[in-house]
Amino acid sequence: MESTIYRFIIRYSLRQQIILTIMAGLSFPFLYALYEVPKIIINKGISAKGIEYPTDIFGIELTQIQYLLALCGLFLVLVVINQAFKYVINVYRGLTGERMLRRLRFQLYFRLLRFPLPTFRKMSQGEIIPMITQEVETLGGFIGDAFSLPAFQGGTLLVILGFLLVQDPVMAAAAVALYPLQAFLIPRLQRQVNLLGKERVRLVRRLSDRIGETVQGVQEVHAHDTSALMLSDFSHRMSSIFFVRFDIYQKKFVIKFLNNFIQQLGPFFFYSIGGYLVITGSLEIGTLVAAIAAHKDMAAPWKELLTYYQQKEDARIKYEQVIEQFSPSGIAEDGFDVPHVTEVPPLSEQIVVSNLGMVDEQDNPFIEGVSLQLKLPSFVALVGPSGSGREELALALARLRQPDSGSIRIGDIDLANADSAMTGRRISYVGPSGFIFNTTLGDNLFYSLRHLPLGEPERDETMEQAHKRYVQEAIRSGNSPDDITSDWTDYAAAGATDYSSLVARGLQALAIVSLDQDVYQFGLRSTIDPVAHPDWAEAILKARESFARHVASNESYAGMIEPFDVERYNSNATLAENLMFGTPTDETFDINRLAENPYVLEVLEEAGLTRTLLENGYEVATLMVELFADLPPDHEFFQQYSFIAADDLEDFQSLVTRVKRDRLDDLKPEERTRLLSLPFKLIQARHRLGVISDETMASIVTARKIFAEKLPDDLKGKVAFFDVDSYNAASNIQDNILFGRIAYGQAQASDKIGALVGEVVAELDLYDTITSVGLGFEVGIAGTRLNVGQRQKLALARAIIKRPDLLIISEATAALDSATQQKIMASVLEEFKGRSVVWSLHRPKDAKAFDHVVVLQGGRIVEQGPFQDLDRDGSAYRQLIAAS
Incomplete structure (x- = not known):
């Protein structure tokens, strides 16, 4: 990589920098005219000095008012032209900066991929990540400004100074009298700020590294009770950063104070010297007004130039720091292109x-x-x-x-x-x-098979245009033009011809390393889309039928599974599942917020269950408070009765103490919701609290029918209902095969039912299918x-x-x-x-x-x-x- 930021800029954006400089130069005549026209408006258009009306302009005779309006129109046109120049220059400058920033990040990431492995023993991800993502962020803005900003703002400053010299050399000298003092002081103060900034970057990198270590080693912190040590270390590091940043602020605001103070001295000289010249008749009032306006505009480019100098030094230091870190010994220096090698001869001899x-x-x-x-x-x-x-x-x-x-x-x-x-x-x-x-x-x-894009995806006209634009920008920015959406998988390397045969090869590889059983279990706990894979869904339904036959024909499975029946309450499922008689497809009917759902509340009210479930919730809360009162937060009961958390116990205790059962109407809305949410999580056979009566279960079955029949159109599809003849897309494969719940309290029920599912899967030759579904398991x-x-x-x-x-x-x-x-x-x-x-x-x-x-x-x-x-x-x- 280039050793300095200016070498980097010249190598990769010289053409763009030249274009920006030329555009800046083209804008200066219009800028000068913009300052000249207001003087003419005041002296000739308004004061009529040095002109007689009517006057002839390009063969057109104009009265004073017409002449004034023409000058004002010209002034407006010049404003538009100058703003248009600024807009075009700024947009192109931003585009250039972003392309160069993209190129720089790509080159840094490319070099990261080539780091010798020992480098990572000395550099952590906490140091590397901020360098690529954060520290180079400001470089993009500077790169666009590198040549165009000093050319544009410096040229603007010279145009204004030239205008002032034409009006009166004394005023021009007064306007810039203190600029040399700024040029002398500011760079020296800025050097001190730059050194402090360099130290701040170093300290922040170390802090980032320490935070990364803490995240990875938090288990050791808890295991050895070293939180106080870690907090003290963190505080010490933050103290170092604090004092460095405070010194930076002090020096930066000294710079700002000097800039503002010196800038405000300009109007003092104009009002005093210019006023004296107007009074003595040596200067026209219009000229003074135009000069004051020009000087006011002079402040902006001068300030931009001072800011540019500060940014230049900051960018230089940041670039050199980053490049130094990304140039470890032993790294290959052979460009930023990855050759697309398609044929590699086998190893021999x-x-x-x-x-x-x-x-x-x-x-x-x-x-x-x-x-x-x-x-x-x-x-x-x-x-x-x-x-x-x-x-x-x-x-x-x-x-x-x-x-x-x-x-x-x-x-x-x-x-x-x-x-x-x-x-x-x-x-x-x-x-x-x-x-x-x-x-x-x-x-x-399959990651090891993805070396190169081997097939183009199908694209419509819109996608094709977007892809062409992507490729063009990638090439202009020195990035990879390869399409990440292409098919990168080398099927032949795996001995496959398509994705199906690749999956088969993948399953063989998993079997070789004894991982296939684990992936099979992941598949059982995964869902599939029956629309995308109708053959899989049909096969699972056949497995459901086979499973039901085995259970019905073998007395050893009696009572181990409670199938779903629309006419019966399932005591091994939650009350929420019994009410919906299905599985939520999104968060609309999330069990944790079911008591807040307007439609659910409407169904409960129609079925006459609202008061009953509210009282059930109160009973559950009372029992939980009594049961958990003296237990530590990590007690196994909290795991068994997972519908109430240890952190919530104190709130429920306060609630049941303050409000008696016969005064539930006095509950606040949020308290009512909290109590009503508890019964939805109850599993009758598991929790055995005796809260849900037979009458309540019967009412839930009735409410279930109301829920399904009156479900609004906008909520249809939010629940996948249990249907013995249909695949439930919201439930996993195992639940679809079982079509019910394993009974709690039955000895070895889970193991025996799991073994039976395995037999059914083997009988229908579904093992590979389910294992392939397990390939979609998110590993975290x-x-x-x-x-x-x-x-x-x-x-x-x-x-x-x-x-x-x-x-x-x-x-x-x-x-x-x-x-x-x-x-x-x-x-x-x-x-x-x-x-x-x-x-x-x-x-x-x-x-x-x-x-x-x-x-x-x-x-x-x-x-x-x-x-x-x-x-x-x-x-x-x-x-x-x-x-x-």
């Missing part, structure tokens, strides 16, 4: 590691003089104690860490100079903490909705799906139990027969499954060869096993 050396940030070696030859294809195990260098060797073989000495060659290719397309598509690496992106499980699985930020083992499995499956020639694994299953590790290792090696695997093992005894074993200690190879040769008494390998 052998890997030759020659005298490899790698050091850490303190130049301490963790790999020294490592040399080995690995024939391809083969299975290679790297074993050694912690700190032996096996993890770093695995990173080097994947070209994720550049060696400090020596080389790695694959055939005739030096890995250090290999194209990223070769290493990214023919080699896969999986470490102990593979990152999971905040998207669906399927997107994470950094995969936090998955456990550690699931994240490791998913990262491994992502590496497997692209079918690399060489798979490098470094403790990628360390979080799993021994049996699962063994199972996954056997499956991976079976899958990669005929290809190569290099596996850095944390348990040396697992090396018996590999063709070649490399034993490392202290960053050096102490032994290598076939497993049979190393598995002998006295060998370094045996000693390693004994030590582990």
Whole structure:
């Protein structure tokens, strides 16, 4: 990247800067005329000095009033012209600045993708993110102003000064008499502000880094009760920022005071010197008025120039600070284009590691003089104690860490100079903490296949025009013109031809890493759109029928499931579900706010249930207050009776103490709503509070019919009603198969019903279908909705799906139990027969499954060869096993 901001501006926007400067120059004659015309209006149009009426203008005879109106019209035209120049210049300046800001951010992000991995040990995301998003924000505005603003505002200042010189040299000198003083003082004060600003940026970056650490390590803070320590540290950091910012404010307002004071001295000189000249007859009053108006306008460009100087220094410092951080040692400097490589030849021959050396940030070696030859294809195990260098060797073989000495060659290719397309598509690496992106499980699985856009999406005329505009702007801004909405998936790399076959390959990869059962469970708990997938919905309905037959024909399932029946109250469902007899499709009928819904209240009133449920709510609140009065907030009862939170207990206690049951009419509207909301969450069979009577349940069934029959048109579609012959789009797949609720209190009911669902799914060959639905599961930020083992499995499956020639694994299953590790290792090696695997093992005894074993200690190879040769008494390998 360019070392200074002006180099960056000239390289990428010289043409635009020239255009802006030319436009500024073209505006000056009109600006001068704008100051000249008011003088003529006062002296000739109004005072009639030096002119006789009627007068002849371009062959047209004008009276004094006509002449005055013509001059006023000319003045208005000049105003419009000058404002038009300002508008065009400002818009083009803004456009140039935004394009350059977009280019700068793109280049910074591009370089971020090329950072050597050790860089991230010294720079946190808390430092990097603000640099790309916030710190360069002001640079966009400055870049647009870099040449055009001093040209335009400086030219404006010279035009006004020239006008004043023409009117009277003494007044012109008085107008700018103190400008040299400003030019001397302001830059010196501004330098001090710039240094303080640089310090402020450094402190804020450190603060951002600290906040990021706190978010990631908040569990440790709670576990060790170090909140006071963290708050003290935060306060100390804020104190440092406070005093720096206070010093900045003091110096900035000194600058502002000097600017304003010196600027106000101008009118003093005009009124005194100009007034004297008018009184003595040396100056016309019209000229003085025009000069005062011109000087007033002179303040704006001078102020803009002073502000520009401040912004220039601030932009220079910010740019240099950011570029310094984005120029770590070892980063590749080869432009900002990503070559679109479509064909990558397979790896062949052998890997030759020659005298490899790698050091850490303190130049301490963790790999020294490592040399080995690995024939391809083969299975290679790297074993050694912690700190032996096996993890770093695995990173080097994947070209994720550049060696400090020596080389790695694959055939005739030096890995250090290999194209990223070769290493990214023919080699896969999986470490102990593979990152999971905040998207669906399927997107994470197929992420390794998305190198280039391989197919254009269908676009109508409007979309095509928008796409062309996007491409044009991307090219002008030095960004990637590739369409993110295109199909980026390389189906052939996965051995697939279309999305359906890709999903099948994905399910195979999940099975290899033993993640398919988990994804199947995600699928059971997911919803599908029956309109988009009518065949899936039909298959689930068949599963519902089969499930019902199995339950009806086998007495062992008796009483374990309570099916939905429009004529019966379901005691294992909430009162809200019984009332609606369906599932809400959005927040309109959210169970937590059902007591506020006007239509629900209308239904309850018509069914005569309002008073009953209000009394039920009062009973629930009273029971909860009595039950939870002496319990800690984390007691399991709060989990069981989840319709009332520990934080709300005090409010309900105050309510039931103040208002007796026979005085419920005295309740405030918000209190009435709170009590009425409690019964909606009751599950009769689970909570067993004895609050909902048989009569009330019967009334709910009646109200259910009112709810469905009188549902307004604008609310239709807000509830997906339970219908034995229809798929419920708002319920998950498992609930659609069950079409009911598992009974509470039945021994092993949940396990037995779950097993039966599995049998039905297998019987109808729906396992793959439901598992594919599970690919749509949202995994959360950094995969936090998955456990550690699931994240490791998913990262491994992502590496497997692209079918690399060489798979490098470094403790990628360390979080799993021994049996699962063994199972996954056997499956991976079976899958990669005929290809190569290099596996850095944390348990040396697992090396018996590999063709070649490399034993490392202290960053050096102490032994290598076939497993049979190393598995002998006295060998370094045996000693390693004994030590582990």
